[in-house]
Amino acid sequence: MVLQKIKTYLMLSAGIVLLAGCGTETKTETVYVQASSPASTYLVEYIPGTTMGGMMADATTGKTTFKLRVRNRSTFAAAPGLSLSVYPFMHMSSKSHSSPVDAVTDNADGTYDCTVYYLMASGTGTMGGYWELQVNIGSETATFYPSVGMGMGTDTVRAALKGQNDDLISLTTGTAMRSYYLFSDGAASATQINLFLAAQGNMMTSYPAIFTGATLTNEQNTPFTVSSALVEATTNPLSSWLTGTNPAGDGHWIVSGLTLTSAVTNTVYVRMTVNSKVKTTDGLVSNASLTNTYATFIVTPAP
Numbered sequence: 001m002v003l004q005k006i007k008t009y010l011m012l013s014a015g016i017v018l019l020a021g022c023g024t025e026t027k028t029e030t031v032y033v034q035a036s037s038p039a040s041t042y043l044v045e046y047i048p049g050t051t052m053g054g055m056m057a058d059a060t061t062g063k064t065t066f067k068l069r070v071r072n073r074s075t076f077a078a079a080p081g082l083s084l085s086v087y088p089f090m091h092m093s094s095k096s097h098s099s100p101v102d103a104v105t106d107n108a109d110g111t112y113d114c115t116v117y118y119l120m121a122s123g124t125g126t127m128g129g130y131w132e133l134q135v136n137i138g139s140e141t142a143t144f145y146p147s148v149g150m151g152m153g154t155d156t157v158r159a160a161l162k163g164q165n166d167d168l169i170s171l172t173t174g175t176a177m178r179s180y181y182l183f184s185d186g187a188a189s190a191t192q193i194n195l196f197l198a199a200q201g202n203m204m205t206s207y208p209a210i211f212t213g214a215t216l217t218n219e220q221n222t223p224f225t226v227s228s229a230l231v232e233a234t235t236n237p238l239s240s241w242l243t244g245t246n247p248a249g250d251g252h253w254i255v256s257g258l259t260l261t262s263a264v265t266n267t268v269y270v271r272m273t274v275n276s277k278v279k280t281t282d283g284l285v286s287n288a289s290l291t292n293t294y295a296t297f298i299v300t301p302a303p
Ligand SMILES: [Cu+2]
Pocket: 090, 092, 097, 120, 129
């Protein structure tokens, strides 16, 4: 049974509509959870993250952080301790797809920290698609429709590499070489870059994080384990590749020991090897001049 969809946009606290850096509106939005029976339990608010200057930050391509504030619908009491997950999905005329997400953090006060790594910006006009963001709490779902802008500035927000013909995913149209995505995971320092790594799953409906021990599925839907994941970076692709680390054993990687210049753009090359296979820009085997064997990142360390 489908109940009437109840969606309420509340104006909350002062300055609800702020102009953020890119000039588009950012709203705190409240959605009543839609439930099948008998009525939804929770009220869910989407609270945008903030920029370093304290402004509300629009959702953009690359790393986007936000909070969800969840309250009991009947009492308005804060609802901590829930098992809550977020699922982004971009509706496109050609090929709809999801996007990578980080684990949700329960702040124990009814708010939850969330991160989506958006692969694409919302489209305009008849081109492109729109993003749906599902918040799932048990059997209940609240749905938001964030407008996702292009990441601003000169720094790279995401890059991609591909598996070869022995690393495929299934699509409605057949198979494709699996894409691996490398997202900027916070500002670089003069010696370190931070990355979040994820890979396409079948039908592009899931994007598992990449680390040793992660599970992927092949194009036949058979799971396999990432027995080794290696991330390396350098400022000179001909030499001195530095091995990254994965301190929490999840998708968050750091590469330290780089020599970068603060306050200007630096080019960093990133190489990714999964189960002993180097991923490449074109899905071909690493070529003799090695130019297809790394992703290129522009980073600007803080002064
Ligand atoms: Cu898309």
